Amino acid sequence: MTTSRLGDYLRSRRARVTPPDVGLPEDGRRRVPGLRREEVALLARISVDYYLRLEQGRERRPSAQVLDALSDALLLDDDGRLHLYRVAGMMPPPRHEGGIERADPHLLTLTELWDRTPGLLLGRAYDVLAANALGRAVFPHLRPGANLLLTMFLDPSVRSFHADWEAAAANAVAGFRFLAGARPNDPRIHKVLRTATENSREFADLWNRQDARGKSNAAKVLLHPDVGELTLRMQTFDVRSAPGQQLVVYHAQEGTRTADALRLLGSLAVTRPGPRDDSPHP
Template sequence: MTPRDVGLPEDGQRRVPGLRREEVALLARISVDYYLRLEQGRERRPSPQVLEALSDALLLDDDGRLHLYRVAGMTPLPRRESRVERADPQLLSLAELWDRTPALILGRAYDVLAANTLGRAVFGHLQPGTNLLLAMFLDPSVRSFYGDWATAAANVVAGFHFLEGARPHDPRIQEVLRTAAKESREFADLWRRRDARGKSAAAKLLLHPDVGELTLRMQTFDVRSAPGQQLIVYHAQEGTRTADALRLLGSLAATRPDHENDPHGR
């Protein structure tokens, strides 16, 4: 890093292009003597607050911050999450290339952030802006969409328990949890079971209003550029009726007006 990277003046001759010890200490709001002891290994137990200050001073990304904590033998503090989440435009552009593969991007509280064209055609009830957990229990049309609603609902609740355990103080997760517990007795009963598991590869039977039964395999991927977000990808075995139905849905979606195919549902 150079002084210019952090807004410091590049005054005079410098023996090294990077930051001086005094500059790092200034940016981290710690004493030069304490920083020197850290650098020389004479101070081996920095507090989480010091590690956070150094992470910010050195403009570390999530991987760099995690590595710093590991070097110090500590677990990272949970970071405050922004209430507004957005899907990575590059990830969504990639998903739009999959004309035979429905895909959804979920936020850290199961908010549907975006979907590719085929994803919106298949999951009409999960348009961007919808919350998956709340829709599962509060949208009557969802019950008739899933061939086995009870199993799907139990899996969603177990997945949400898993999310809540990783981010127990996240305001959006707590907001969704309060709404679901207040509005749905079925959700409350499932929540008390305390099942917790992440989404994994699985087969789902969907009853689509336009093309009938769809048997889809599901794969889930963590979005590294946005911790907590998930990319959910569905696919059908080639040569099956479901694969033919996906092609038909893709053709129908391609003929719709552009505003109906907006990946963000605008």
Template structure:
């Protein structure tokens, strides 16, 4: 009998799912430890013959719709779904995301423990979902509930915050197109895109360039209204527990003026956590 990595994986997952796990009745003695092939085919809404060919390695290129149906039938989590796509030689499209995005409390607790490292948590459309205390102090215009891209183009005061606003804006738009390419049907991404296209000619011009690149290690020079110039390195981490979210972490070289400024901002934030003159708001 022929075999494949896909077939081996399907057999191993099928053996781990019981009929009661998926709401199927038990019908006497069973010769297999988990689901029968015909039960998986029924749950995935495909023919038994097609599923048999998948397990035997005679069919190696199922469609994304079939793989997602099998993921649901076999109760795979996000990592299991990703592995299923990989052994089928494919890259999974992101699961549909809708509604309100939330920050993982454990991730927030970790970020709050960084007293010298500003951090922002961005959603799938650059909504600022959370920031640690130092992040809120360094980026007073990016409080939780705002949107990074809308703020950059629709808040005039932000221009003076960046030493090179043009470069920062171009990088932000390229990152947003990169996100939009991964989630072309996301309603929140469409909402932000529509708002900017209607209200910012500069954004529209940059969007037409079709530059696309994800956030990566980079240096930023910021002109902070309280402590002056800050030179920060930026690192971006995908949040595995919430696909589409990104944790942006900034750091300064020890012994520099920026490192001293971050310590000052951290002290001020710890002493006066609610000292902002204006309440956070969301631009929509």
């Protein structure tokens, strides 16, 4: 019998779902565990013949709509849905676009333990969802509730904060385009894009260059108003529990003036703490 990774996965998931799990009657005359093929087809609203071809490996290019319907029919969680797309040779579009974003409180608790590591949590449209104490001290203009992209272009003080504002601005725009490509229908991304375009010609010019790249390991030179020049390396991590969110972490080489400055900023942050912010963002 012809087979495929997709067919093998569909059969294995079908065997793990019982009729009562999906609101179907249990007739008690089943020779194999789980759902029948015709029941999966019914739930996914596709023909039985088409579903049979998928399981047998004779059909290997289902549409995203079919994969999402099968994911729902087989009660797959987000990881299961992602794997279903992968074995079908595709990448899934975001399951939910728009809506309220929240910072994971456990992630916030973890980042607050980093007394030498500034951290920022960014949302799907570069909204600052949260920052640890040192992150707030290093980036006073990026308090929770701000938007990194809009602040870069619409806050005049940011130009003197970056030693090379032009490079920082170009990287911010390329990163925003990279995010927008993954979520083309997200209303928050469209709102930020519209605001930036209408209020900054420099942003519009950079946007028209069509550069797209994600945040990566890079060095930044900042001119902090309290402690002077800071040379920081940046690492960016996708937040697995909240697709679209990014945790941006900065660190300094030990023994340098920047490392000493971070310790000073950390001590200042203890004496004048600010809210880390757990509130939702659009």
